[in-house]
Amino acid sequence: MIILDASIVNIALPSAQADLDISNADRQWMVTAYTLAFGALLLLGGRIADYTGRKRTFIIGLLGFAGASALGGLAPNQELLFAARALQGGFAALMAPASLSIVTVTFTEPKERAQAFGVFGALAGGGAAIGLIVGGVLTEYASWRWCLGVNVPVALIVAAAAVPLVRESKAHGDTRYDVPGLLLATGGLFCLVYGFTEAARAAHPDDPTSTEVQGWGDPSTVTFLIAAVVLLVGFVLWEQRARNPLLPLRVVMDRNRGGSFLVFLLVGAGLFAMFLFLTYYFQVNLGYTPLEAGLAFLPFSLGIILAAGVVAQLLPRLGPRALMVPGLAMAVVGMLLLTRIDQDSSYWALVFPAMVIMSVGLAGVFIPAASTSLVGVGSHDAGVASAVLNTSQQIGGSLGTALLNTIFAGAVTAYFTDNPPASPEEGQQVLPLAFIHGYQVAFYWGAAFFAVALLVSVIFINAHKEDIPSDAAALAD
Numbered sequence: 001m002i003i004l005d006a007s008i009v010n011i012a013l014p015s016a017q018a019d020l021d022i023s024n025a026d027r028q029w030m031v032t033a034y035t036l037a038f039g040a041l042l043l044l045g046g047r048i049a050d051y052t053g054r055k056r057t058f059i060i061g062l063l064g065f066a067g068a069s070a071l072g073g074l075a076p077n078q079e080l081l082f083a084a085r086a087l088q089g090g091f092a093a094l095m096a097p098a099s100l101s102i103v104t105v106t107f108t109e110p111k112e113r114a115q116a117f118g119v120f121g122a123l124a125g126g127g128a129a130i131g132l133i134v135g136g137v138l139t140e141y142a143s144w145r146w147c148l149g150v151n152v153p154v155a156l157i158v159a160a161a162a163v164p165l166v167r168e169s170k171a172h173g174d175t176r177y178d179v180p181g182l183l184l185a186t187g188g189l190f191c192l193v194y195g196f197t198e199a200a201r202a203a204h205p206d207d208p209t210s211t212e213v214q215g216w217g218d219p220s221t222v223t224f225l226i227a228a229v230v231l232l233v234g235f236v237l238w239e240q241r242a243r244n245p246l247l248p249l250r251v252v253m254d255r256n257r258g259g260s261f262l263v264f265l266l267v268g269a270g271l272f273a274m275f276l277f278l279t280y281y282f283q284v285n286l287g288y289t290p291l292e293a294g295l296a297f298l299p300f301s302l303g304i305i306l307a308a309g310v311v312a313q314l315l316p317r318l319g320p321r322a323l324m325v326p327g328l329a330m331a332v333v334g335m336l337l338l339t340r341i342d343q344d345s346s347y348w349a350l351v352f353p354a355m356v357i358m359s360v361g362l363a364g365v366f367i368p369a370a371s372t373s374l375v376g377v378g379s380h381d382a383g384v385a386s387a388v389l390n391t392s393q394q395i396g397g398s399l400g401t402a403l404l405n406t407i408f409a410g411a412v413t414a415y416f417t418d419n420p421p422a423s424p425e426e427g428q429q430v431l432p433l434a435f436i437h438g439y440q441v442a443f444y445w446g447a448a449f450f451a452v453a454l455l456v457s458v459i460f461i462n463a464h465k466e467d468i469p470s471d472a473a474a475l476a477d
Contacts, residue, residue, distance in 0.1 A: 001065070001154055002092045002099075003127030004134065006034060006397070009085075010279060011135040011290045012144035019144065022078045029082045032193070032398070037089030038096075039394040040190040043246055044182055046097035046387025050171040054098045054105070058166065059159050061094030066155035073149035084148070093387075100386035104374055105169045110316050114371075118312025121367035122305045128275055129301040136294025171381075181238055181246035188231030193395065195224030196402030216406065251377060251385050256467075259460025260373035263324070264392040266453035267331070267365060269400025273446025274300075274338065274358065276401060277408065277439045278351070285343060285432050299352055303359025304366075311367045319465035320368030321457065327364025328454035334358030335447035339440045343432055365453075372463050400449065404442045411441040 009016070009030055017027045049057040068091055072084030103120055107113040138146040199221040216222075239245040252258050275297075282293040311323055337354035345351065370389065377385045415434040421427035 001151055001158075002038075002096050003123070004131035005069075005088060005092070005151065006031075006038075006394075007128040007131035007275060008135040008138075008147045009034075009144075010275075011132055011294055012139045012147040015139055015144040016081070020075070020078045020081060026078060029078075030085060033082045033085040034089040034092075035394060035398045036190060036193050037086040038092050039089075039193050039391060039398055040186045041090050041093035042096060042387045042391040042394065043185050043189075043384065045093035045095075046101075046384040047177060047246055048094060049098040049101055049387075050382065050384060051175040051177070053168050053170040054102050055162065055166045055168040057094050058098040058102060059162055061091045061098060062155045062159040062162070064091035065095065066152045066159075069148045069151035069155070073145040073147075073152075088148075088151075096390040097384070097387035100370070100389065101382040102166060102169070104382050104386070106167070114312045114316050117315075117367050117371050118308050121311070121363065121370055122308035128271070129297040129304075132275070132279065132297050133294035133301065136289075136291040140289060140291040176244045178239075178242050178244055178246040181235060181242055184231050184235035184238060185246055188228050188235055189391070189395065191224045191228035191231060193398045193402075195221050195228055196399045198224060199402050199406050247384060247388065248381060251381050251388060254376060255460045256372045256375050256463045257377065257385065259456055260369045261388055261392040262456050262460070263328075263365065263369050263453045264373070264389055265396035266449045266456065267328075267362065267369075268393040268396030269403070270331070270335065270446040270449030270453070271362070272397050272400040273404050273442050273449075274335065274355075276404065277442050278338070280435065281341065281439055285435060286347075296347065296351070297355070300355040300359045303356050304363045307360045307363035308367060311363050315368055315371065316465055319467075320372045320463055321461045323364040323368045324457045324461060325454065327361040327368075328450055328457060330361025331358050331365070331450045332447050332454065334361060335443055335450055338443040339447070341439060341443075342436055365457075368461075372461060375463050375467050400446075404445060407445055408438040408442045411438040 013027060013030055016022065016030060065088060068084050068087035072081055072088065075081035075084055100120065103116050107116040135147050138150065198218060199216050239247055239249055252261060279293060282288040282296050288296065314323060334354045334357035337350065340350060373389045374385055412434045415437045419430060421430050
């Protein structure tokens with residue numbers, strides 16, 4: 001539900017924009033209000049889960065998420081809609097680390113834990129694509145408002161089931177909150193994501209044929225990125241001396257855990273190239289309806305879910321690195337295939353095989369990386385380690401969206417510069433071809449993100465298959 005909500009509104013966005021009269025400059029906030037709040041508050045959510053109790057935090061997050069979803073679904077104006085999306089992100093920041101740490105401390109037997117991570121990884125990997133499908137169905141046959149309202153019954157059912165089924169667990173010892181670290185981390189992450197979002201927005205003028213692309217030079221972008229650097233450097237320096245740090249540096253300095261967090265960040269950034277620009281390609285260039293565009297992603301969802309079951313069985317036998325390296329290599333190949341699309345490409349001959357190759361490969365990344373991100377971490381830090389994993393994926397996706405949007409805008413502008421139309425009518429004919437060029441450039445960059453993640457996994461991930469069961473037993477103590 002958390003991951004699905006980051007993508008379900010993408011296909012519903014045009015309908016919501018028309019219904020609430022949202023401007024082109026402000027429509028981004030339906031997506032970024034959620035990702036900003038989610039990414040900026042995840043570290044705090046991890047510590048709240050550790051200290052207050054993972055079950056209690058999980059249930060509070062579910063109920064709050066249901067309320068925020070209902071508020072957004074009933075919103076009569078854009079201001080309330082954006083506020084509700086931010087509230088969703090805040091409560092998601094409570095649920096996400098609590099859910100993964102509950103899995104970590106509940107399943108201690110190696111095979112059961114592998115199966116649990118298999119389910120978790122399948123949903124994490126396929127959630128975004130499933131969101132596009134569900135968003136297409138609800139938008140086309142009901143209303144865009146149900147893209148938010150559908151969360152209400154699901155959250156209430158899960159909360160009711162969690163009361164008797166989930167056992168409580170919490171960290172003991174020093175459970176004081178690191179307030180300065182909280183302010184520095186959340187402020188820095190907010191400025192970082194907001195700065196990248198501003199770069200993307202500034203790079204998209206209302207006129208697609210305009211050559212005025214400011215992007216990274218926009219004063220707002222520069223200001224927020226400088227503030228982010230200052231705050232995040234200050235955060236690291238403070239955490240080195242804090243008595244009870246929000247993010248103990250020991251959690252991220254371990255080579256396996258740090259490598260896993262970095263892989264999640266890079267894969268999150270690269271994966272948005274496929275979701276974002278294939279969505280545009282399907283609807284703008286190929287003329288798909290919202291439902292058809294959502295269904296076009298179904299092979300990716302099924303590929304991840306089916307492959308995750310196999311990966312979960314292989315992980316205890318082969319270890320994480322043996323699955324992550326070939327998985328990332330397949331993801332690179334799949335993304336490079338997408339760089340060959342054009343206005344007349346066949347979905348079944350090009351897009352379908354690319355998505356299948358990518359989905360099978362990424363199933364071999366999500367599950368092992370989720371496991372190695374918790375290797376050797378103590379029970380006291382289980383929630384914050386889970387939060388860093390989710391933060392890596394969320395921030396990676398947010399930064400990837402902004403970066404690739406800016407690159408896409410620059411590529412479209414460059415195409416018009418190299419192929420100037422003689423008239424406005426010719427400009428409209430050239431526009432789809434310029435978009436195709438922009439997609440291709442974005443896919444190359446997505447493949448580059450995957451390639452760097454592959455290099456990181458080769459260099460940093462050295463955990464053996466024996467490491468995961470022993471650490472699972474330690475987490476249960």
